Amino acid sequence: MASVFEARGWEVQRAAIEFIDPRYVERFSRFPLKHRYLDVFRMFVPQMLRATGEIRIPSEVENGDYDLVCIGSPTWWLTTCMPIRSFLKSAIAARLFDGGRHVAAFVVCRRYWRNNIETVQRLTTERGAAWLDRTHFVFAGDQVHSFLSLVSYLGTGENRERYLGVKIPPSNLKPNSDNEARAFAGGSPIAWSPFVSESSRTRRGSSPTTLGCRGRTSRTPR
Numbered sequence: 001m002a003s004v005f006e007a008r009g010w011e012v013q014r015a016a017i018e019f020i021d022p023r024y025v026e027r028f029s030r031f032p033l034k035h036r037y038l039d040v041f042r043m044f045v046p047q048m049l050r051a052t053g054e055i056r057i058p059s060e061v062e063n064g065d066y067d068l069v070c071i072g073s074p075t076w077w078l079t080t081c082m083p084i085r086s087f088l089k090s091a092i093a094a095r096l097f098d099g100g101r102h103v104a105a106f107v108v109c110r111r112y113w114r115n116n117i118e119t120v121q122r123l124t125t126e127r128g129a130a131w132l133d134r135t136h137f138v139f140a141g142d143q144v145h146s147f148l149s150l151v152s153y154l155g156t157g158e159n160r161e162r163y164l165g166v167k168i169p170p171s172n173l174k175p176n177s178d179n180e181a182r183a184f185a186g187g188s189p190i191a192w193s194p195f196v197s198e199s200s201r202t203r204r205g206s207s208p209t210t211l212g213c214r215g216r217t218s219r220t221p222r
């Protein structure tokens with residue numbers, strides 16, 4: 001996505017949200033995970049409770065004047081993962097979205113995207129953002145095989161051909177996702193018209209991992 005934005009002449013600024021909460025960070029500090037089932041299952045209750053945790057928000061988020069914020073949101077236990085939820089509920093995000101900032105978002109997940117993207121849409125628009133567009137990218141394989149593939153990958157750090165004797169797809173997005181991401185960043189003519197029609201201006205922008213923003217170099221009214 002960032003390369004599509006840049007090819008248009010926009011400036012792109014990536015900003016990864018760092019998960020630093022001492023209650024959870026130790027289990028995710030090593031990869032492959034030490035206890036692949038336990039480490040994932042221990043996030044179940046906090047995720048069901050829609051808990052937030054301690055994060056580090058990079059200075060680019062506060063310091064830039066962006067025309068578009070593009071949020072990448074992985075799914076954890078059917079909904080927005082704790083780091084992104086914590087960001088969306090932060091005072092910095094409230095200032096970022098306030099006053100009709102244009103926001104687009106994409107979910108990355110094994111399978112369950114809807115609750116996640118709707119949460120992102122709600123939490124951003126509640127804070128004053130102008131919602132532009134959304135999409136999602138899911139893993140290769142059906143329900144069972146993509147699950148086995150994810151568990152295998154989290155525990156080994158490798159894409160193996162089999163797990164528990166079952167042939168599994170790579171623990172990755174469906175093969176066409178790259179093209180879909182480019183098409184999304186290219187923008188649907190109606191939803192993205194404020195941006196698509198102004199490609200000659202310089203803008204700043206986006207991270208495909210957690211959060212991305214782009215903006216004009218000179219301040220213009222939103």
Ligand SMILES: Cc1cc2nc3c(=O)[nH]c(=O)nc-3n(C[C@H](O)[C@H](O)[C@H](O)COP(=O)(O)O)c2cc1C
Binds near residue numbers: 041043075108112
């Ligand atoms: C703790 C945890 C819980 C997850 N729960 C779900 C889930 O409920 N549904 C789903 O489709 N994917 C789930 N996933 C898969 C993640 O969405 C997937 O790993 C992530 O989107 C890939 O992004 P990453 O490369 O940044 O990890 C879960 C992953 C983790 C680590």
